[in-house]
Structures are given as structure tokens and as C-alpha cells.
Amino acid sequence: MHFTFLGSAGALPARDRDTTSIVFVGDGDAVLIDCGGSPMQKLLRAGVTRDALRRVIITHMHTDHAYGLPSLVETLYLLGRKAPLRLACREEHEQPLRTLLGVFRQLERPGIFPIVWELVPAREGFALPALGSFAVSSSPNAHGSMPNVAVRLEAAGRPTVVYSSDTEPCDAVTALARGAHTLIHEATFSARRLERFGVHSTAAEAGRIAAQAGVARLILAHIDVAHHGELDAHRDEARAHFAGEVEVAQELVPYPL
Incomplete structure (x- = not known):
């Protein structure tokens, strides 16, 4: 069992990093986040x-987190998939996602294989229906006016992982990460630069949240392209x-669970 970053950049991809997306691979099944x-x-x-892909979670309706969904559905269809695919999203985003697929x-x-919609309310610790290797729960985070969720994945006898998705520092994310081994937290910007935008976190803020949550490992993701040439400094800012252990997400490298 493992998880793999399919991308780790912010809204802008770069030559070596694509927009953030993570797949969790279990015993014959998988969950894709964004x-x-x-x-x-x-x-x-x-x-x-x-x-093997059993569930897709779209954390929020910003382009970099959802634009590949029609491609995924189309490819699975052309490959001959018949099994249902669960699609989890905030309640507010069911219709926009239906519209996207409807294009x-x-x-x-x-x-077409059945798509089973799983609507996530703005409630801390909301548990999705049991499915496969991973128990999945979520909490709302703080991404400006955009409804969004952080996600916690647990598998029996394996380290628990929490993904913040896009967020400012948020008590609900800290609470969701308590008791987890690994926190994957967005670190879009750096405290080294004062021109950062809001509704995101710096590497320093990600480090503080990891300390407050008491996790063993912090992985920095959703890093703005402006910082791709200074990833060591980004990591040191969080440290x-x-x-605990701090690293910058590596793409298409399996992280064992």
C-alpha cells in the first residue's frame, strides 16, 4: 500500500511539476484526490x-483540482470499465461537476459506467461510506469563499495520512490531523516574500500546523511555481x-504506507 503524488504544484504547472493530485493505493483498490x-x-x-480506482474526491472547484475529471471518465469508458465509480465532492459542487461532465x-x-455521487457537507469529521482499503473522513477548511475540504485516510495497521487541500491556517485541519502520522499540507507561498496572496498557506504556516497537530511527518505540496527553484529553502522554512520529518513532495514516487 502506498500513496503517490501525480502532481505537487500550485495552480500553475511547470516543466517538472504538475498541479497537485494524490492517489492512495490499497490492496487492489485506489482513491484519487483531485x-x-x-x-x-x-x-x-x-x-x-x-x-482498481474506486473513488475520486474533488476537494473544490478550482480549475487545477478538477479539470482532468472529464479526461479520466472518458478514458475509463474507452478502456471498457463497467464497475461504478464513486465521486465525492462538497454538496455545493455536484451541479458544477455535472455541468463539466455534461459538456x-x-x-x-x-x-457509461455508473457514477455514484457522494455529497460531503460542511461538517468536521464527516465520514464517507466504507469502501475498500481506506476509511475516508473530511473537514471543511478555509479557502476564502470557495467551499473546500481537507481529507483524512486511514487503513488498518497503516500510518494515517491527512491532506489539507488549499487552505489558510485552519483549526479544523489541525484537528483532523491529530493522531495522524503524516500531514500533507499546502505550502503555496513563502514567508520570505511579502507579496503572497491570501487563502493559501506559507511553508512556515504549514510547519506550525504540523507541530500543533503532533504529526510525525510533514510533506509540503501545492507549491507555487515561483518557489520551485528554492525548494530547500521552502523545506527549511517549515523545519x-x-x-519532525519535513520534505517536499516528489511526483510519481511511491510513499509506502
Whole structure:
């Protein structure tokens, strides 16, 4: 069992990093969190086959987190998938996602596999229905006016992982991460630069949140392209506030669970 970053950049991809997306691979099944470009090709590289993908979670409706969904659905259909695919999203985002898929008439196509919608309320610790290797729960985070969720994944006898998604420092994310081994936290910007935008976190803030949550490991993700040339400094910025293990996400490298 493992998880793999299919992307780790912010809204802008770069030559060596794509927009942030993570797949969790269990015993014959997988959960995908957010969906960037060329998703099926990256899933295959991560060891995920057509029918292994059981659930897709779209954390929020910003382009870099959802734009690959029609490509994924189309590819699974062309590969001959018949098994249902669960699609989890905030309640507010069901209709926008239906509209996105509707542009390509995917929901009405003859022979399309069933898509089972799982609507996530703005409630801390909300548990999705049991499915496969991973127990999944969520809490709302703080991403400006955009409804969004952080996600916690647990598997029996394995380290628990929490992904913040896009967020400012948020008590609900800290609470969701308590008792987890690994926190994947966005670190879009740096405290070294004062021109940062709001509704995101710096590497320093990610470090403080990891310390408050008491996790063992912090992985920095969703890093703005302006910082891709200074990733060591980004990591060190977080380390100044967190005594545990800190690293910058590596793409298409399996992280064992």
C-alpha cells in the first residue's frame, strides 16, 4: 500500500511539476484526490489499473483540482470499465461537476459506467461510506469563499495520512490531523516574500500546523511555481517551526504506507 503524488504544484504547472493530485493505493483498490491533466496515464504509472480506482474526491472547484475529471471518465469508458465509480465532492459542487461532465455528454452516454455521487457537507469529521482499503473522513477548511475540504485516510495497521487541500491556517485541519502520522499540507507561498496572496498557506504556516497537530511527518505540496527553484529553502522554512520529518513532495514516487 502506498500513496503517490501525480502532481505537487500550485495552480500553475511547470516543466517538472504538475498541479497537485494524490492517489492512495490499497490492496487492489485506489482513491484519487483531485484530478489534474492526463490522469489515467499518471495513474497507470502509479500502478493503478482501470478497475482498481474506486473513488475520486474533488476537494473544490478550482480549475487545477478538477479539470482532468472529464479526461479520466472518458478514458475509463474507452478502456471498457463497467464497475461504478464513486465521486465525492462538497454538496455545493455536484451541479458544477455535472455541468463539466455534461459538456462532453458523458453522463448520458450509452454504456457509461455508473457514477455514484457522494455529497460531503460542511461538517468536521464527516465520514464517507466504507469502501475498500481506506476509511475516508473530511473537514471543511478555509479557502476564502470557495467551499473546500481537507481529507483524512486511514487503513488498518497503516500510518494515517491527512491532506489539507488549499487552505489558510485552519483549526479544523489541525484537528483532523491529530493522531495522524503524516500531514500533507499546502505550502503555496513563502514567508520570505511579502507579496503572497491570501487563502493559501506559507511553508512556515504549514510547519506550525504540523507541530500543533503532533504529526510525525510533514510533506509540503501545492507549491507555487515561483518557489520551485528554492525548494530547500521552502523545506527549511517549515523545519524552523516543526521538529519532525519535513520534505517536499516528489511526483510519481511511491510513499509506502
